[in-house]
Amino acid sequence: MTYEHSPAPGGQSIERLESKALWLRQRILEMACRAGVGHIASSFSSVEILVSLYFGGSFRCDPSNPNAPGRDRFILSKAQAALALYPVLADLGFFPLQELDTFCLNGSRLGGHAENSTPGVDVFSGSLGHGLSLGCGIAYGARLDGDSYHVFVLLGDGECHEGSVWESALFASHHRLSGLTAVIDNNELSACDRLDNYLSIEPLRQKWLAFGWDVLTVDGHDIPALLAAYRRAREEDGSVRPLAIIARTIKGKGVGFMEGRPEWHYRVPAGGELAIARRELRMKAEP
Amino acid sequence: MRAAFLQALLEEARNDAWIMLVNPDTVGYHCQTFQRELPAQYLNTGVAEQNAVGVSAGLALTGRRPFLFNILAFNAFRCFEQVRLDVCAMNLGVVLVGVGAGIDYGAFGPSHHAMEDVALMRSLPGMTVWSPADDTVASALIRHCVHVCGPAYIRLYRTEGHTVYAAGAPPDMGEGLAVLRQGRDLLLTATGSMVRRAKEVAAALSAYSVDAGVVDVFRLHPFPGRRFVEAAASVSHIATLEEHFASGGLGSAVLEALADQGIPRHVRRFGLPERFSRVCGDREYLHGENGLDTATLVSRLLEDHAGVGRPLLDRHGLHQRASQ
Numbered sequence: 097m098t099y100e101h102s103p104a105p106g107g108q109s110i111e112r113l114e115s116k117a118l119w120l121r122q123r124i125l126e127m128a129c130r131a132g133v134g135h136i137a138s139s140f141s142s143v144e145i146l147v148s149l150y151f152g153g154s155f156r157c158d159p160s161n162p163n164a165p166g167r168d169r170f171i172l173s174k175a176q177a178a179l180a181l182y183p184v185l186a187d188l189g190f191f192p193l194q195e196l197d198t199f200c201l202n203g204s205r206l207g208g209h210a211e212n213s214t215p216g217v218d219v220f221s222g223s224l225g226h227g228l229s230l231g232c233g234i235a236y237g238a239r240l241d242g243d244s245y246h247v248f249v250l251l252g253d254g255e256c257h258e259g260s261v262w263e264s265a266l267f268a269s270h271h272r273l274s275g276l277t278a279v280i281d282n283n284e285l286s287a288c289d290r291l292d293n294y295l296s297i298e299p300l301r302q303k304w305l306a307f308g309w310d311v312l313t314v315d316g317h318d319i320p321a322l323l324a325a326y327r328r329a330r331e332e333d334g335s336v337r338p339l340a341i342i343a344r345t346i347k348g349k350g351v352g353f354m355e356g357r358p359e360w361h362y363r364v365p366a367g368g369e370l371a372i373a374r375r376e377l378r379m380k381a382e383p
Numbered sequence: 384m385r386a387a388f389l390q391a392l393l394e395e396a397r398n399d400a401w402i403m404l405v406n407p408d409t410v411g412y413h414c415q416t417f418q419r420e421l422p423a424q425y426l427n428t429g430v431a432e433q434n435a436v437g438v439s440a441g442l443a444l445t446g447r448r449p450f451l452f453n454i455l456a457f458n459a460f461r462c463f464e465q466v467r468l469d470v471c472a473m474n475l476g477v478v479l480v481g482v483g484a485g486i487d488y489g490a491f492g493p494s495h496h497a498m499e500d501v502a503l504m505r506s507l508p509g510m511t512v513w514s515p516a517d518d519t520v521a522s523a524l525i526r527h528c529v530h531v532c533g534p535a536y537i538r539l540y541r542t543e544g545h546t547v548y549a550a551g552a553p554p555d556m557g558e559g560l561a562v563l564r565q566g567r568d569l570l571l572t573a574t575g576s577m578v579r580r581a582k583e584v585a586a587a588l589s590a591y592s593v594d595a596g597v598v599d600v601f602r603l604h605p606f607p608g609r610r611f612v613e614a615a616a617s618v619s620h621i622a623t624l625e626e627h628f629a630s631g632g633l634g635s636a637v638l639e640a641l642a643d644q645g646i647p648r649h650v651r652r653f654g655l656p657e658r659f660s661r662v663c664g665d666r667e668y669l670h671g672e673n674g675l676d677t678a679t680l681v682s683r684l685l686e687d688h689a690g691v692g693r694p695l696l697d698r699h700g701l702h703q704r705a706s707q
Contacts, residue, residue, distance in 0.1 A: 238445060267438065
C-alpha cells in the first residue's frame with residue numbers, strides 16, 4: 097500500500113498532534129488487520145500518550161543517530177503497545193514506513209513486543225514488570241555520569257500487579273531519580289477483565305505517593321494536558337522525586353465497540369466490525 | 384573464595400570506574416571495604432532481587448560493568464526471568480556472582496542451596512557459566528570477566544577454600560578446563576568444590592592400581608567440548624563430580640559433548656540427589672549424606688561394573704581385592 101507520513105511535524109499545534117493521533121490509530125488498525133494479530137485496544141489506549149511524548153517537543157531523539165548518548169530514553173514496559181510505537185518511530189524516520197507492512201509477519205523484526213534490535217527501541221520488552229527497573233538503572237547511571245537526559249517508562253495499570261514494579265518504585269524514590277518519569281496508562285482493564293472485578297489496583301495515586309513519587313493525574317487522551325505533564329517532568333522545579341503521570345485512558349479509545357470492552361484485548365476485527373472501525377477512524381471503507 | 388573475589392574486584396575497580404558492585408543486601412558486610420573505598424561504585428539495592436537485576440541491566444546500558452553479588456540461590460531463581468530477558472536477551476555485560484554453590488550453605492536449608500542453578504543458567508543464550516575450584520581461579524576469573532563482554536554467572540563458595548592451584552599460577556581462562564593429573568584408566572571430571580575431592584579420589588584409587596586422571600572444568604558453559612574430548616581420548620571410563628544435581632550440570636554437559644562428537648565412553652555421573660536436602664549439617668557432613676565424600680566415591684567407583692567396554696574393576700582384578 098502507499099504510505100504517507102503523518103501530518104507534517106512543525107509547530108506541532110494541538111490540531112496537528114490530534115491529526116497525528118488519528119493517523120496513528122489508523123495505522124494500528126491496518127497493521128493488526130494485515131497481520132491478523134495485535135493488541136489493538138491496548139495500543140489505542142496509549143495513542144495520545146505516545147504522540148504527545150514523541151511529537152510534543154519534550155522528547156529528545158535523533159532518528160539519524162538512534163544511539164546518540166545524550167538522547168532521552170523511552171521504555172515501553174507495557175510492551176503489548178508495540179503496535180502503537182512502531183508507526184511513531186517510522187514516522188520519525190527510525191526505519192522506513194513501508195516496514196510497518198511486515199508487522200508480525202514471517203521474517204519481520206517488528207514483533208508483537210518491541211525489541212532493542214529495532215532502531216529507536218532502547219530495551220527488550222515483552223514480559224510485564226521489567227521496564228521500570230531498567231529505567232531505574234539507566235537513570236542512576238545517567239546521574240553518575242552527570243548526564244541530563246530523561247528516562248520515560250510507560251506502564252499499564254494491570255502491569256502494576258507485578259511486584260517488581262513496586263521494588264523499582266521504592267528504588268527510584270530512595271535514590272531521588274528525578275530524571276525518571278513513569279507514565280501509567282490507567283485504562284482500568286487488563287487482559288481478561290476490569291481490574292476492579294478481580295484485583296483492584298486502586299487507589300493508584302495514593303500508592304505512588306506513598307512510594308515517594310510526585311504524582312500527576314491527567315486525562316490520557318487530552319493532548320494539552322499530557323504536554324503540560326511532560327513539561328513538568330523535565331522542569332528543574334527543585335523536586336528530587338521521580339514523577340508518576342497517571343494517564344486516565346479508555347482501552348480501545350477511538351472505536352466505539354472496543355471502548356472499555358475486555359474482549360478486545362487481543363481480538364482483531366473483521367467483516368462488518370472492521371467496516372465500522374474504519375468508518376469511525378475516518379478511513380476508506382476498503383484498504 | 385568470597386574474600387578472594389572481593390579483593391580481586393576491588394583491585395580492578397580502583398582502575399576502572401565503570402565497574403560496579405551491586406549487592407541486594409545479602410552479603411553486604413563482606414563488601415564494606417569496597418563500599419568505603421569506592422562508594423560511587425557500590426550500590427545496595429535492598430532485598431529486591433528482580434529489581435536488582437533490572438537495575439544492573441540498566442547500568443550496563445549506560446556502559447557499566449555491574450557485578451551483582453548475592454547468595455547464588457537468590458541470584459538464580461527468583462529473578463530468573465530478569466536474567467533471561469533483561470540481561471541475556473540484550474546480551475548485556477552483567478556478571479552474576481554469588482556464594483553458596485550446591486550445599487555450601489549446609490544448615491541454612493534448601494532455600495539457600497543452589498543445586499539446579501547451572502542447569503538453568505547454561506540454558507540461557509549468551510550466558511557464560513563459571514565454576515572456579517579455588518581462590519586462585521576465582522581471582523583470575525574476575526580479572527578475565529572485567530574485560531570480556533556479555534552475561535556471566537559465577538559460582539563461588541563462601542567457605543574459604545582449599546588450594547588446587549598455586550597462588551599466581553591460574554590456568555588459562557580461555558581454555559575452560561585444565562588437566563590436573565593424567566590417568567590411563569579413568570578420567571575424573573570435576574568442577575568447583577569437587578575438584579579437590581576428585582584429587583583425593585584419584586589418590587585413593589591409585590592404591591587400588593586404578594590410574595585416574597583429574598580434569599577441572601572451570602567453565603561449564605559454553606562447555607569446552609573439544610578440549611574435553613582430547614583429555615578423554617585415552618580413557619574408557621569417565622566419572623563426573625559436581626555439587627549440583629547430577630542432571631543438568633557438568634554431567635549432562637559431558638554426555639552432550641561426547642554424544643555430539645560421536646565418542647563412546649562409559650560415563651558415571653556423581654552429583655547431588657534430586658531432592659531437597661532436609662538434613663541439617665555442615666558441608667562436609669552433607670557431602671557424606673549425599674554420597675559425595677571421598678570414601679563413598681572411591682567405593683562406588685570400585686564397585687562399578689556397569690557400562691560399555693571392559694569393566695573397570697575386572698580389568699584390574701579389583702573386585703576380588705575389594706571384597707576380601
